[in-house]
Each structure stands twice: as structure tokens, then as C-alpha cells.
Amino acid sequence: MREERLRFRTVVFDLDGTLADSSPDLAAALNVALARLGRAPQPLAEVRTMIGYGARAMLRRGLEVTGGADDALMAAGFRVLIDHYTAHICDATQPYAGVDDALTALADQGIALAVCTNKPRGLAVQLIGALGWAKRFAAVIGGDSLPVAKPDPAPLHLAIERAGGGPAAMVGDSIIDIRTAIAAGVHSVAVSFGFADRPADELGADRVIDSFAGLIPALAEL
Structure with missing residues (x-):
């Protein structure tokens, strides 16, 4: 240099x-939350486009592309996402x-x-x-x-x-x-x-x- x-x-x-x-660990957390809500997992390449505005925005985008988002789904999914990500923040x-x-x-x-x-x-x-x-x-x-x-x-x-x-x-x-x-x-x-x-x-x-x-x-x- x-x-x-x-x-x-x-x-x-x-x-x-x-x-x-950090996209592998963020994608894993998002997909755990989506699965808990009965939604389809999203590929890593798609999740990478959702990152940047914070975890809530990432979750909302994930819900929107898998069937729609509302306040109840956001509340239910956000805690799952954060808990999983906190426990696996640097796995990959x-x-x-x-x-x-x-x-x-x-x-x-x-x-x-x-x-x-x-x-x-x-x-x-x-x-x-x-x-x-x-x-x-x-x-x-x-x-x-x-x-x-x-x-x-x-x-x-x-x-x-x-x-x-x-x-x-x-x-x-x-x-x-x-x-x-x-x-x-x-x-x-x-x-x-x-x-x-x-x-x-x-x-x-x-x-x-x-x-x-x-x-x-x-x-x-x-």
C-alpha cells in the first residue's frame, strides 16, 4: 500500500x-424469521439487495417479496430475526x-x-x-x-x-x-x-x- x-x-x-x-449471517437470520412466519426462504443474492436500511427494513422487504407485510407480521418476525442474528452474528x-x-x-x-x-x-x-x-x-x-x-x-x-x-x-x-x-x-x-x-x-x-x-x-x- x-x-x-x-x-x-x-x-x-x-x-x-x-x-x-455479513450477508450470509444476515440472510440466515432473515430466513429463520421468514420460516417461522410460514414464508419461503430468500436466496443470498436477493437478501444482499435488502441490506442497508437496518434490520426492520430488511425484514419488511423479505415479507413483501414473499406475500406481503403488516405490523403484526413485523412484530412477530423481528424478535425472531434479532434473537437468531445476535446468537450467530459472526458465524460466516x-x-x-x-x-x-x-x-x-x-x-x-x-x-x-x-x-x-x-x-x-x-x-x-x-x-x-x-x-x-x-x-x-x-x-x-x-x-x-x-x-x-x-x-x-x-x-x-x-x-x-x-x-x-x-x-x-x-x-x-x-x-x-x-x-x-x-x-x-x-x-x-x-x-x-x-x-x-x-x-x-x-x-x-x-x-x-x-x-x-x-x-x-x-x-x-x-
Whole structure:
């Protein structure tokens, strides 16, 4: 990884689909909930398109494509989904290649690292710990940390503030992340290997990378 010096003091990452491929464990939890409600399981490729707005939104999408959703089904399925996911949060989840090297390279420059995700904060902290990153991040902001979630810019602003402030950049995989960065007035880098519902070069990010080996060079250009 090249040794460009960066002007950023904080880099904020999305979690699911950006730092780690959590789709197998999320799909398993969703399918357990769907099965409990008598619905058909959904293939992994389909579930990947449902991830990004949080667990409730994922469940609602799963119900909608298998026969329809209502408040009673949501209430019945959500607890099943969360209980299963909490117990199996890192059975098959894997960091993307090069993540640890990229995080180390940023930290070696004195750059603070943070996570801003629509996952509930408790689950985000649990997954980060399971991946061995408990001491990596100065701040972890979840979808329930504020009354609003991404793409509202407030969670990103809070993540930057709690990590120490300064010039910041956002790294994410979806239109949600890039819209959040734009709304917050910070630079953005999109990864092309996450759960996006469209090609990465259509997300509107300042830069697109195909692997974490490209993160430092991309940030150096901003």
C-alpha cells in the first residue's frame, strides 16, 4: 500500500458490505424469521439487495417479496430475526480482503477511525468485537444512536465529532452511504464489492475502489 500522506483527520466507515461481508449471517437470520412466519426462504443474492436500511427494513422487504407485510407480521418476525442474528452474528461473516492493512495504514498516520452504520449500535459493537476490531474505532454510531439514521447526515456528523472531528471522509458501499456523505458535506469513497443495488460508479461518490489496496491512493486524491 502506497504511503501517501492524507489531509483527513477522521475516516468513517459503513460496516455491512463495506468492512465485512455479513450477508450470509444476515440472510440466515432473515430466513429463520421468514420460516417461522410460514414464508419461503430468500436466496443470498436477493437478501444482499435488502441490506442497508437496518434490520426492520430488511425484514419488511423479505415479507413483501414473499406475500406481503403488516405490523403484526413485523412484530412477530423481528424478535425472531434479532434473537437468531445476535446468537450467530459472526458465524460466516468475514472482513473484506485488505481491510486490516488499510485500517492500520490510516491509524499509522494518526487518522481517527469510526463506524457509522444503520445496524443497531449494540449489534454493531458485538460484530466489531467478534471480528477483532474492538480497539480499532474511536466511535461507533448505530442506526439507533439518534432519532434519525442514514441517509440523514446527523449520524455521520456525530461519528466525526466523537472520533475527534477535523476534515473527514466517508467510505461505504451503497447509495445510502454516499447520500449521507453528500448531505454531511464530506468526501466519499465507494467500494465496488458490497451490497449496492446499482454499479458503484453510479452512486455519486468522489472515488470508487475495487479493493482496500486502493483506499489510501483514493483518499490522497481528495
